[in-house]
Amino acid sequence: MxxxxxxxxxxxxxxxxxxxxxxxxxxxxxxxxxxxxxxxxxxxxxxxxxxxxxxxxxxxxxxxxxxxxxxxxxxxxxxxxxxxxxxxxxxGLKPVEAGRFVVHGAHEKENIPSGKLAIEIEAGPAFGTGHHGTTKGCLIACDRLEREGLEPASVLDLGCGTGVLAIAAAMVWPDARIVASDIDPEAVTETGVNADKNGVLDRIDAFAADGFQHDKLDARFDLIFANILAGPLQDLAVQLADRLTQTGKTVLSGLLEEQIGAVEEAYAKAGLRIEHTDIIEGWAILTLGR
CATH class of the missing domain: 3.30.70.330 (RRM (RNA recognition motif) domain)
Structure with a gap:
């Protein structure tokens, strides 16, 4: 070497x-x-x-x-x-606690605190090991929504990366239909590997798609995660709102704290309002509903 x-x-x-x-x-x-x-x-x-x-x-x-x-x-x-x-x-990849979730590598499998939901994700080419504030914040939002009583029949992880959010949703909502999409086919492959590793491969339908341009995304979801970037979030506001059920929630991230105003305006025009805001290391995680 x-x-x-x-x-x-x-x-x-x-x-x-x-x-x-x-x-x-x-x-x-x-x-x-x-x-x-x-x-x-x-x-x-x-x-x-x-x-x-x-x-x-x-x-x-x-x-x-x-x-x-x-x-x-x-x-x-x-x-x-x-x-x-x-x-x-x-x-450098220590376990990350986010609500009841702990995202960890295989080398830390034996060190997970009892009572936590462990998600094994190795560092790789796709985004989403839990170490970035946006991923951690989305997991915290997922945990909070479940504790508040949300029981989605369908969940979409848009821009799934490693699939960590789809895997988390499959763990806390065992009866929900979970869909995961990403513009990068390599991320979709990694989502499948990670879903299998965490025992939820049969629960997650993962495929490549650019935004909502896929037949399987021409549907409505009770919960949509979109951890992408501020620009695409604004561009997709109307389409995302159209894909959300009347009582559904969406968790948006990938935006900086100073970008909240522009994203909030785009989603307000689409009929959604911010219900909860988390700020982690300068990154914003927004939970919205109608």
Whole structure:
């Protein structure tokens, strides 16, 4: 195996989270893998980046918007011993608690607190391991809606990524019809793998679709999760409202706190109003109804 290189940045969570988002948006990806997670406190973070080849560190830091001279941010860089790279990359994916759910990797299966609903999701190409505030917030909303007495006959996870929200819905609403769609066929495949791993493969109908452009999405749902981005959320407002039953709820995320107003306006025009707002690490999670 060739030598891998590792950069670790620790400091305030906000700039590290923004750096991780820039890595996510970069094309081509400048690193082999990366993870950003809390480091002892909600406002403290750690960004772990692995490289297949030695990078130009100054150029990379500039690209992701980190200032190596900032005394609040500590940057450590060097080669990673071959025997350690898998262990260290897994250490960055600690279990994430969201309401009664715990999203975890296989390496943490034995460490799940009793009384929790465990969802096993490995880090992969699709979005949704629970470590991002939007996914965590949607899981918290799912838990809250079930506790409030929502009993959907049908649930849609629009832009399903890893399928974590569809899997959560299948766990708390065993009689519901669960549909999951994503524009990326690779995400649909991963949703199937994860659904099988969590014992709900026969409960989830997953397929590729661009927005609502699929025959199976020409239906009404009692609950719709849409963890995508602010722009697409606004573009899909009328279609999403049309697919929601009269008493249905939708959980929207993928938008920043400062984007709430624009998204709220689009959905108000479509006949939906915000009933609950969660803010996690600057990301907004909106629960809406008619």
């Amino acid at each position: 060739n030598t891998l290189w590792r950069l670790v940045a620790t400091g305030p969570m906000t700039p590290l989270r923004e750096a991780a988002d820039r890595l996510e948006d970069a094309d081509p990806a400048p690193a082999l893998s990366w993870s950003c997670f809390e480091d002892g406190a909600p406002d403290r973070g750690r960004l772990d980046i692995l490289f297949a080849e030695q990078p130009r560190v100054d150029d990379l830091l500039e690209t992701i918007g980190l200032d190596a001279d900032d005394p609040a941010i500590e940057v450590d860089f060097g080669p990673l011993p071959e025997e350690d790279w898998v262990r260290l990359s897994l250490e």
